[in-house]
Amino acid sequence: MxxxxxxxxxxxxxxxxxxxxxxxxxxxxxxxxxxxxxxxxxxxxxxxxxGGIRVQFPSETEIRFSLESIRVFERFREEFGVDPGYRKIGYLYLLSEERHLREFEKRIALQRTLGADVRVLTPADAQKLVPALRVDDLIAAVWGPQDGMAGxxxxxxxxxxxxxxxxxxxxxxxxxxxxxxxxxxxxxxxxxxxxxxxxxxxxxxxxxxxxxxxxxxxxxxxHPRRRHIFFTEPFPEIPGPVPLTSDVTSGFYFRKEMEQVLLSPGDVEDIGDDANVPMDWGKVEELVPKAIHRLPIIERARIAGGWAGLRPLTPxxxxxxxxxxxxxxxxxxxxxxxxxxxxxxxxxxxxxxxxxxxxxxxxxxxxxxxxxxxxx
Ligand SMILES: Cc1cc2nc3c(=O)[nH]c(=O)nc-3n(C[C@H](O)[C@H](O)[C@H](O)COP(=O)(O)OP(=O)(O)OC[C@H]3O[C@@H](n4cnc5c(N)ncnc54)[C@H](O)[C@@H]3O)c2cc1C
CATH class of the missing domain: 3.50.50.60 (FAD/NAD(P)-binding domain)
Structure with a gap:
């Protein structure tokens, strides 16, 4: 061209x-x-x-952005003739600190006013959604069934x-x-x-x-900041689909991708570059304790690969x-x-x-x- x-x-x-x-x-x-x-x-x-898509944002404008975008993802196939792989797997935030719960409660009130479906769950109810979770140190979870993912x-x-x-x-x-x-x-x-x-x-x-x-x-x-995502070999011990589940205190999050589990340590790192993003395999050491703490059964899984990318952050x-x-x-x-x-x-x-x-x-x-x- x-x-x-x-x-x-x-x-x-x-x-x-x-x-x-x-x-x-x-x-x-x-x-x-x-x-x-x-x-x-x-x-x-x-x-x-x-590929995560959530309505759970803190500001009215961003929540409205999410609601508008979700409407587009829902009819993407008709409008664009492409299957975007959109699935409403939900987002599940795990909270172990009172201050986080208070922040989430404030946001949830706003999200609901704007028509979003977001609910506070007990740790036991969170475990019903993801049975492999360790929940004894949680005080609550926040569940957005409207949330999801696409390619x-x-x-x-x-x-x-x-x-x-x-x-x-x-x-x-x-x-x-x-x-x-x-x-x-x-x-x-x-x-x-x-x-x-x-x-x-x-x-x-x-x-x-x-x-x-x-x-x-x-x-x-x-400011570009590096973040890693790792994936396991096929791991049927955690059957899918599971929500995109995020441990707010540690930053660790995971979801299933077909038979594999995607896992991120939630790292935020300045590598002084805005284009080239080398993988740092040392980040597995940051990931593993966070992952095993929240998802003890994952100890049996093997990491098969991963990637790193830059998130363009503002102050x-x-x-x-x-x-x-x-x-x-x-x-x-x-x-x-x-x-x-x-x-x-x-x-x-x-x-x-x-x-x-x-x-x-x-x-x-x-x-x-x-x-x-x-x-x-
Ligand atoms: C590990 C990780 C996980 C993420 N997970 C999610 C998620 O679950 N959900 C979500 O919504 N977002 C997620 N993001 C964030 C998301 O990837 C970015 O916010 C989004 O892709 C930004 O899109 P963009 O088009 O602005 O940037 P880009 O995709 O980087 O596009 C910018 C383009 O500009 C080109 N370019 C740069 N300079 C020039 C130039 N001088 N001339 C011509 N071309 C140029 C580049 O080559 C590039 O292709 C994640 C990011 C990372 C790193």
């Missing part, structure tokens, strides 16, 4: 976020959109996601394919290398294969968002969505941390509305880039 020389908008990053934005723009009639992807579509941190690759490819069907151009192996500006307004993007002139550039570069922000002279507080753990302060025509859809996959359908919809209608139909002030630049 050759690179067009002009576009109504150029999106930097062909991950799940960039492809969703391209699809939603094209669906709304903006056909001449270009997505620049330096590697291949979906090969960035999207390929490392665990990040399937979803990204669904967005990309439909975006292309509708006229969008998604080019692979092409990196954005500079922004062109005139009088403070974006006028184009320089790439490894020539320039594209455009009045709008969207930064959807995932863990590389800060690097792309620097092309416009911005210091975006998006307050919420995404940054909006026009970049001081650079007209530069839009930010970055900093999605550990929830960019599940919020990609809503992100695409509301960003497209913002770019085409002048404002989104949902107030996105909560994600405002200015919150990190305003004086306190």
């Amino acid at each position: 050759s690179l067009p020389r002009t576009a109504s908008a150029v999106i930097i990053g062909g991950g799940v976020v960039g492809c969703s934005i391209a699809y939603h723009l094209a669906r709304r009639g903006q056909h001449d959109v270009v997505v620049l992807e330096r590697e291949t579509v979906g090969s960035g941190t999207t390929s490392k996601a665990a 990040p690759a399937e979803v990204t490819n669904g967005f990309a394919r439909r975006a292309r069907d509708l006229g969008a151009t998604i080019v692979e192996g092409v990196a954005a290398t500079a922004l062109e500006r005139s009088n403070g307004q974006v006028t184009g993007v320089k790439t490894s294969q020539g320039a594209v002139s455009t009045p709008i550039v969207v930064n959807a570069a995932g863990p590389a968002a800060a690097r792309v922000g620097r092309l416009a002279g911005l210091e975006l507080p998006v 307050d753990d919420h995404a940054i969505i909006g026009w970049a302060p001081g650079v007209a025509g530069f839009f930010l859809a970055v900093g999605f941390g550990g929830h960019g996959f599940q919020h990609s359908p809503a992100t695409g919809r509301y960003v497209a509305e913002w770019l085409l209608d002048g404002q989104p139909s949902l107030d996105l002030a909560f994600f405002a880039p200015e919150r990190f630049t305003r004086s306190p």
Whole structure:
């Protein structure tokens, strides 16, 4: 696919976020959109996601994002002609500290007001959902039966394919290398294969968002942090399906993937890179005691493999969505941390509305880039 020389908008990053934005723009009639992807579509941190989808967020805007995204996942197959592997396995949070329970109770009240189904369970009831759990040190659990999972690759490819069907151009192996500006307004993007002139550039570069922000002279507080996921050999001793189960105190979480168990130590590590993510097998030592503590039977399982990826975190753990302060025509859809996959359908919809209608139909002030630049 050759690179067009002009576009109504150029999106930097062909991950799940960039492809969703391209699809939603094209669906709304903006056909001449270009997505620049330096590697291949979906090969960035999207390929490392665990696929979890939950309504259990702390803020109204994020809960509304989840509810909107869940509606899309539910009808994904019809809209995109791809089975995204969507299953409502639920999310189960395990709580052993009073302060965590109080925080969750506050969120649950908000989640329920907005129509989400979230319930506090006793430890014994949590064990009915996952019999292999150790629960004697828990004070409660929080269960979201609406929550679930889907395949990040399937979803990204669904967005990309439909975006292309509708006229969008998604080019692979092409990196954005500079922004062109005139009088403070974006006028184009320089790439490894020539320039594209455009009045709008969207930064959807995932863990590389800060690097792309620097092309416009911005210091975006998006910090890539490494996280590992390991998987066992087939382990029928924990029969599936099980909810995505998260031990809030230790950070350990797990779910089943076919016959295998996926396990994460919940690690958060700065490795000083926004693209290359080596595995650290030493993390198995961090994982094993957390896993055996919560799931004693897992001692009998063997680790068969694993991977590591970067979660693009912001200082307050919420995404940054909006026009970049001081650079007209530069839009930010970055900093999605550990929830960019599940919020990609809503992100695409509301960003497209913002770019085409002048404002989104949902107030996105909560994600405002200015919150990190305003004086306190
Ligand atoms: C271990 C792990 C587990 C996770 N689990 C979940 C989960 O259960 N649920 C969930 O919702 N999220 C999860 N996430 C988070 C999720 O993966 C991310 O939030 C999401 O994938 C971000 O998507 P993106 O499109 O912004 O980034 P990316 O997928 O990284 O896409 C950005 C793209 O931009 C490209 N790019 C960068 N710079 C340039 C440039 N200069 N020119 C051209 N292209 C460029 C990159 O190659 C990349 O493909 C997890 C993440 C990790 C690491």
